Amino acid sequence: MEVFQRSRRVFWSYSPESxxxxxxxxxxxxxxxxxxxxxxKQSLSLATTFxxxxxxxxxxxxxxITGVILMFxxxxxxxxxxxxxxDIEFVVSYGSILRSxxxxxxxxxxxxxxxxxxxxxxxxxxxxxxxxxSRREINWLIGLVLFVLTLALSYTGYxxxxxxxxxxxxxxxxNVAKSAPLVGDQMREILIGGTEIGQNTLIRFYILHCVAxxxxxxxxxxxxxxxxxxxxxLAATDRLTMLxxxxxxxxxxxxxxxxxxxxxKEGTTLSVRSSALPDSLLARANPELTTRLLIxxxxxxxxxxxVSLYVAAPLEAPAxxxxxxxxxxxxxxxxxxxxxxxxxxxxxGTYVINGGFVGGILIPTIALAVLAVWPFLDxxxxxxxxxxxxxxxWLQNVVFTIGVIAVIGLIIVAxxxxxxxxxxxxxxxxxxxxxxxx
Amino acid sequence: MNNSDRxxxxxxxxxxxxxxxxxxxxxxxxxxxALRSLIPxxxxxxxxxxxxxxxxxxxxxxxxxxxxxxxxxKHGSEGKTRIHAxxxxxxxxxxxxxxxxxxxxxSGTTDKPTVGFSCACHGSQFTIxxxxxxxxxxxxxxxxxxxxxxxxxxxxxxxxSVVERHKALLVLKSGHCNVRKV
Ligand code: HEM
Ligand code: FES
Numbered sequence: 003m004e005v006f007q008r009s010r011r012v013f014w015s016y017s018p019e020s021x022x023x024x025x026x027x028x029x030x031x032x033x034x035x036x037x038x039x040x041x042x043k044q045s046l047s048l049a050t051t052f053x054x055x056x057x058x059x060x061x062x063x064x065x066x067i068t069g070v071i072l073m074f075x076x077x078x079x080x081x082x083x084x085x086x087x088x089d090i091e092f093v094v095s096y097g098s099i100l101r102s103x104x105x106x107x108x109x110x111x112x113x114x115x116x117x118x119x120x121x122x123x124x125x126x127x128x129x130x131x132x133x134x135x136s137r138r139e140i141n142w143l144i145g146l147v148l149f150v151l152t153l154a155l156s157y158t159g160y161x162x163x164x165x166x167x168x169x170x171x172x173x174x175x176x177n178v179a180k181s182a183p184l185v186g187d188q189m190r191e192i193l194i195g196g197t198e199i200g201q202n203t204l205i206r207f208y209i210l211h212c213v214a215x216x217x218x219x220x221x222x223x224x225x226x227x228x229x230x231x232x233x234x235x236l237a238a239t240d241r242l243t244m245l246x247x248x249x250x251x252x253x254x255x256x257x258x259x260x261x262x263x264x265x266x267k268e269g270t271t272l273s274v275r276s277s278a279l280p281d282s283l284l285a286r287a288n289p290e291l292t293t294r295l296l297i298x299x300x301x302x303x304x305x306x307x308x309v310s311l312y313v314a315a316p317l318e319a320p321a322x323x324x325x326x327x328x329x330x331x332x333x334x335x336x337x338x339x340x341x342x343x344x345x346x347x348x349x350x351g352t353y354v355i356n357g358g359f360v361g362g363i364l365i366p367t368i369a370l371a372v373l374a375v376w377p378f379l380d381x382x383x384x385x386x387x388x389x390x391x392x393x394x395x396w397l398q399n400v401v402f403t404i405g406v407i408a409v410i411g412l413i414i415v416a417x418x419x420x421x422x423x424x425x426x427x428x429x430x431x432x433x434x435x436x437x438x439x440x
Numbered sequence: 441m442n443n444s445d446r447x448x449x450x451x452x453x454x455x456x457x458x459x460x461x462x463x464x465x466x467x468x469x470x471x472x473x474a475l476r477s478l479i480p481x482x483x484x485x486x487x488x489x490x491x492x493x494x495x496x497x498x499x500x501x502x503x504x505x506x507x508x509x510x511x512x513x514k515h516g517s518e519g520k521t522r523i524h525a526x527x528x529x530x531x532x533x534x535x536x537x538x539x540x541x542x543x544x545x546x547s548g549t550t551d552k553p554t555v556g557f558s559c560a561c562h563g564s565q566f567t568i569x570x571x572x573x574x575x576x577x578x579x580x581x582x583x584x585x586x587x588x589x590x591x592x593x594x595x596x597x598x599x600x601s602v603v604e605r606h607k608a609l610l611v612l613k614s615g616h617c618n619v620r621k622v
Contacts, residue, residue, distance in 0.1 A: 145495065145622035174561065177533040196483045206478075253568075324506055327536045339513035343533065344562035347576035357562070358533045424563030439538070 037287040054118035060302040068104040078208040083164040105315035127237035158211035169321035179363035241388035325439040338412035488600035535561035583608040
């Protein structure tokens with residue numbers, strides 16, 4: 003018991019005696035420093051966020067840990083990469099679970115980050131009362147960057163095993179870059195480090211995947227979280243404050259202090275402590291937020307591990323530069339792009355524009371641009387902020403839903419209806435035999 | 441502080457501007473050097489000119505030659521052998537197309553333009569001469585120059601030299617250029 007007490011003092015100095023003390027830990031404890039002292043109960047409620055952003059972070063942490071272990075086992079060389087994947091699968095103790103966790107968490111991160119974006123849209127959480135200095139739109143833009151980074155991490159990740167999926171994804175990706183007008187050829191060359199896909203290409207994408215993109219994601223993600231504090235918490239909190247003030251209390255923005263890299267940024271925002279939010283609506287960040295956070299972390303971990311025990315990460319045949327699989331299909335989150343690429347070669351007069359450019363660059367860029375400017379043009383009333391499916395936004399929500407359904411529809415077409423030589427076959431219709439090459 | 445006009449540059453403001461310039465140059469130079477180092481000056485890649493063997497080793501009909509990533513078509517009649525090479529790299533996004541010619545089109549019993557090559561990636565189809573039949577491919581498959589290597593008589597496909605079709609055909613009299621140096 004004595005030993006326990008002692009080691010506890012070394013490793014875990016935190017033992018609050020009262021609610022007041024546990025709340026104070028937010029300013030005393032380095033890790034807890036990211037939290038405000040108080041949050042609204044509303045923003046802890048499951049239906050406000052479904053904790054989707056948090057789950058995305060947890061998945062990223064799982065990816066980092068499993069990824070670093072995988073780095074000890076994987077050799078980024080064209081000759082040995084595939085062999086080291088086979089070793090991880092069949093020789094290394096627990097290797098297949100490790101690899102599977104990394105892959106499942108990657109799929110999960112793409113899916114959950116997307117759902118997080120969908121939740122932001124339907125709750126109009128991308129805006130705040132502008133007069134009070136909230137600029138939540140910026141966080142929406144940062145979020146878009148994070149989403150693109152997440153996709154880039156996935157893409158560079160599944161290239162590394164150097165199997166058929168990897169090789170042909172690289173061929174297609176590099177040539178999509180090449181199909182861009184004017185700069186296409188240079189883009190392709192810089193991307194793959196030459197004119198042909200080989201060792202230069204692998205090492206480039208390896209560094210991007212293991213170093214450059216994760217660091218970028220952490221930096222941009224940290225800014226995402228900082229802005230969250232800067233904007234005074236979730237949109238749902240702003241809504242509460244506004245309701246309160248409509249009830250007669252005066253709405254006055256309070257001055258805020260947020261830490262920046264080299265100092266403290268002062269400003270004003272509506273914040274939890276600002277106005278007349280009664281105590282009954284508030285909760286101490288510690289332990290109310292921190293315990294929930296722990297639960298989310300545990301559940302995410304359990305689900306990821308559970309799925310990984312049953313679903314193995316795919317590993318196709320070793321890269322064969324002469325024969326793409328037939329049909330050759332991208333992972334689900336890129337299938338809609340593959341379908342677009344296959345359908346959008348345009349003929350304008352005598353010019354033919356490659357579908358690689360239209361479907362692979364133009365349409366995604368336009369989609370991103372529309373998403374980026376939308377919050378700035380959204381003229382729906384502040385009432386719509388922080389509630390699901392507000393009536394004033396029904397048209398916007400319908401437009402967005404159509405977009406989401408279109409993407410999912412394209413994914414379903416590409417996943418289930420495309421057979422050998424990318425021909426259409428109905429669900430369950432048998433595919434013809436195609437000759438096995440080599 | 442002298443903030444009245446530009447001419448009144450003090451030693452302090454001069455040094456400030458100088459250090460901004462030097463700092464900017466250092467950062468810019470560093471970034472440029474870092475990026476430039478990623479563009480290779482020498483490519484250790486296989487030659488774009490690929491020897492595919494002497495005439496007698498090349499099968500009749502259409503054959504995929506792996507190193508050249510090209511289909512070489514060889515047809516003989518009246519003591520002459522006609523040879524040409526068509527790129528096997530799909531003009532859409534670079535997958536390798538398959539030779540999917542049907543039997544009747546091989547034997548010439550149909551004169552409809554039929555499919556000669558198909559791409560597994562997004563379903564482009566080409567005639568046996570490389571013209572697009574269907575699918576997202578924006579251009580026909582290019583034809584490569586074929587020549588006879590002067591040293592050992594092997595045929596050489598130059599994948600860096602795209603040529604017009606009527607110039608691409610290599611016609612050899614049988615028994616010509618057929619010697620293999622041992
Ligand atoms: C790697 C990806 C991302 C991570 C780790 C992340 C993380 C988070 C977290 C933890 C929150 C707190 C609230 C919540 O959990 O819902 C949040 C809020 C927010 N996120 Fe993200 N996010 C990511 C991507 C995105 C994307 C793709 C968008 C939109 C394009 C976005 C826009 C926002 C906005 C606007 C808020 C404020 C929500 C509010 O005030 O209610 N984020 N993010
Ligand atoms: S690469 Fe051949 S159809 Fe797309």
